[in-house]
Amino acid sequence: MSEQLADERASAAPVPGQVGGRAVTLIPHRAPDVEESTLPSDYQRILAAVRQAAGPVMARQVGEVVGVDVSVRAKLEPLRGKLVRLVDRGWLRKLPDGRFTTRL
Incomplete structure (x- = not known):
């Protein structure tokens, strides 16, 4: 049983993929069986x-x-992209005024 659970957790972990020839980390969609620990550390922070x-x-x-x-917009935009990615995957919620909050 514990081996099966370990295999399931490993399959839910972020998997490196290729987009346009570049390596990217895939962010899993939020689901009851997917834990926050499966996210990369910067997304957890x-x-x-x-x-x-x-x-x-x-x-x-x-x-x-x-x-x-x-203070540097070029450094803030990638963070905003990560926030939006977390919204798209169901980990966060974006309000109409552009602010972010946790999902209930």
Whole structure:
């Protein structure tokens, strides 16, 4: 039984893929059997930063917590892309005003 569970967890882990000839990490969709630990560490830090906030946060606020230089737009945009990717996969929710929050 434990071997089967280990195999299932391994299959849910992020798998490197190829897009346009570049290696990319695939982010799993949120599901009851998929744990947050299957996400890459930078995505786990982003989720933790959103959870620690008192309410919905902007990408800039998340960047300040995870150590991104928020004064440089070119460094903030990749973080915003990761936040949107987490929204697309069901890990976060994006409000109409552009702020991010955890899913209930």
